[in-house]
Amino acid sequence: MAVAVYAPASIGNLGVGFDILGAALKPIDGSLLGDVVEVDDSISGEFELTASGRFAHKLPDDPKQNILYDCFVGIQTLLAEQGTHVGAVKMHLHKNLPIGSGLGSSASSIVAAVAALNQFFGSPLNEEAQLRLMGDLEGQISGSIHYDNVAPCFVGGIQLMTELDHKLCSTLPSPKSWYWCSAYPGITVSTAEARSILPAHYSKADIIKHGRLLANFVHALYAGDDKLAVTMMEDVIAEPYRKVLLPGFESARQALLKLGALAVGISGSGPTLFAVCDDISVAKQCDAYLAKHYLQNEDGFSHICRIDEAGVANVEIQSETTHS
Numbered sequence: 001m002a003v004a005v006y007a008p009a010s011i012g013n014l015g016v017g018f019d020i021l022g023a024a025l026k027p028i029d030g031s032l033l034g035d036v037v038e039v040d041d042s043i044s045g046e047f048e049l050t051a052s053g054r055f056a057h058k059l060p061d062d063p064k065q066n067i068l069y070d071c072f073v074g075i076q077t078l079l080a081e082q083g084t085h086v087g088a089v090k091m092h093l094h095k096n097l098p099i100g101s102g103l104g105s106s107a108s109s110i111v112a113a114v115a116a117l118n119q120f121f122g123s124p125l126n127e128e129a130q131l132r133l134m135g136d137l138e139g140q141i142s143g144s145i146h147y148d149n150v151a152p153c154f155v156g157g158i159q160l161m162t163e164l165d166h167k168l169c170s171t172l173p174s175p176k177s178w179y180w181c182s183a184y185p186g187i188t189v190s191t192a193e194a195r196s197i198l199p200a201h202y203s204k205a206d207i208i209k210h211g212r213l214l215a216n217f218v219h220a221l222y223a224g225d226d227k228l229a230v231t232m233m234e235d236v237i238a239e240p241y242r243k244v245l246l247p248g249f250e251s252a253r254q255a256l257l258k259l260g261a262l263a264v265g266i267s268g269s270g271p272t273l274f275a276v277c278d279d280i281s282v283a284k285q286c287d288a289y290l291a292k293h294y295l296q297n298e299d300g301f302s303h304i305c306r307i308d309e310a311g312v313a314n315v316e317i318q319s320e321t322t323h324s
């Protein structure tokens, strides 16, 4: 039976917590900010993939260069190791997230595809096995395995990576009052390149500071001290080196803080910027500022979001996700 799965956009690194903290996003206007993958049918020939959606034209032309093909091969291989042999399938990707955006675009495709394929084949893989495969596939793209997009995208909420064999991540409490303004300017930053510009080593002072920020952030979330939590959202690992890749980031940050945003950071490897606000009128002003000043072309967009606590979700195959 055909399956259709939605996987939300996500922020990797919440200012603090490079590669080990991530959050799933849900626009408050109810729009779907994430990819949808359909597995239509078992077929006798070769793997088939079609794509539609706002950013489908940016995908590789060759279906076998699409990460969905690797998702299929990954599941096929795991199942073969368990003695189950599955044939080719027909898939469709509704590509709603821009590639190289900092919104976890490849993670969204991977999570939706692995979850959809797993369901299509009768759910042979448990959550942990699916998530491990998702991390491996994300690592193929970015050059090293990191779960901070795939984990929140799959499980929902704010996730802290544990990376233990039996438990890859833990859900942290999400401050209920926070709005996350998220603005994609319309240009592309490659995650692999944004990782390669980071230093190979950090100073003792930076390591101590990052440890202090991360520990206090997690403590504050559990203590329900949102003010302390937001004060800890400072990036000493990536932002100082990456902000040169984001035109207008520094001036936007200053303007957003003046408007009343509590924290501003780079979403994943950028160029999407996020701003945390605890007041809807401030969030609306920040959103309007970002739409006017941070977007660079017609591909850009800005949303006011909450944390998506659900993560991956089955959706109806309907006109929005169907294809010709």
Ligand SMILES: Nc1ncnc2c1ncn2[C@@H]1O[C@H](COP(=O)(O)OP(=O)(O)OP(=O)(O)O)[C@@H](O)[C@H]1O
Pocket (backbone or CB within 6 Å): 058, 059, 060, 065, 066, 067, 068, 093, 098, 099, 100, 101, 102, 103, 104, 105, 106, 107, 109, 141, 142, 149, 189, 190, 191, 192, 268, 269, 270
């Ligand atoms: N379904 C897919 N979705 C996104 N990227 C894909 C997909 N299939 C193949 N790719 C390729 O994977 C690479 C993704 O690059 P990159 O990791 O920089 O982007 P991303 O995952 O979209 O980034 P971000 O997490 O910042 O949104 C691109 O070269 C793109 O062509």
Ligand SMILES: N[C@@H](CCO)C(=O)O
Pocket (backbone or CB within 6 Å): 012, 013, 018, 019, 020, 102, 104, 146, 148, 149, 191, 194, 195, 238, 267, 268, 269
């Ligand atoms: N933690 C990753 C997220 C990439 O989206 C990075 O910042 O490189």
